[in-house]
Amino acid sequence: MKPAIADGHVVTIHYKLTLDDGSVADQSLGGEPLVYLHGAQNIVPGLERQLAGRKVGDKVECVVPANEGYGEYDPAAEQAVPRNQFPADVDVQVGMAFQTRGRDGRAMTVFVREVKPDTVTITSNHPMAGQRLNFAIEVVDVRRATPEEKKHGHAHGPGGHHHH
Numbered sequence: 001m002k003p004a005i006a007d008g009h010v011v012t013i014h015y016k017l018t019l020d021d022g023s024v025a026d027q028s029l030g031g032e033p034l035v036y037l038h039g040a041q042n043i044v045p046g047l048e049r050q051l052a053g054r055k056v057g058d059k060v061e062c063v064v065p066a067n068e069g070y071g072e073y074d075p076a077a078e079q080a081v082p083r084n085q086f087p088a089d090v091d092v093q094v095g096m097a098f099q100t101r102g103r104d105g106r107a108m109t110v111f112v113r114e115v116k117p118d119t120v121t122i123t124s125n126h127p128m129a130g131q132r133l134n135f136a137i138e139v140v141d142v143r144r145a146t147p148e149e150k151k152h153g154h155a156h157g158p159g160g161h162h163h164h
């Protein structure tokens with residue numbers, strides 16, 4: 001008997017993410033399912049909350065508002081930086097993610113919003129910030145996490161993290 005989805009369980013799902021304009025932003029169908037550790041913020045909060053208590057074989061539609069998804073869009077979180085601050089050998093494209101350090105010195109991820117010949121506009125808003133997320137989910141597997149997985153905050157094994 002497989003446990004229902006709860007904190008401290010490793011969950012395998014197939015998912016399809018559709019935005020309100022009908023476009024499919026991401027999906028696992030036709031590829032490998034997603035494996036994540038429930039309760040460890042591996043997935044957006046609204047989806048994690050709505051999947052709690054689900055069981056293997058369940059097919060669920062989860063509508064996640066922006067504030068429980070990738071956040072509301074914050075126009076103040078944009079900054080134009082000179083193109084030469086990016087590595088010369090990288091073809092900078094809209095939507096690309098870069099690691100940088102915030103004013104408090106902590107590592108943060110920024111995304112490219114606009115590319116001009118001399119300047120690149122970056123933002124800490126996720127590319128899907130401000131969007132409602134419509135997930136179609138199929139629960140493929142649920143198992144208890146190992147103590148090591150709980151300590152690391154992510155799933156190991158097939159579909160999960162691999163360490164050397």
Ligand code: ZN
Pocket residue numbers: 149152154155156161163
């Ligand atoms: Zn690990």
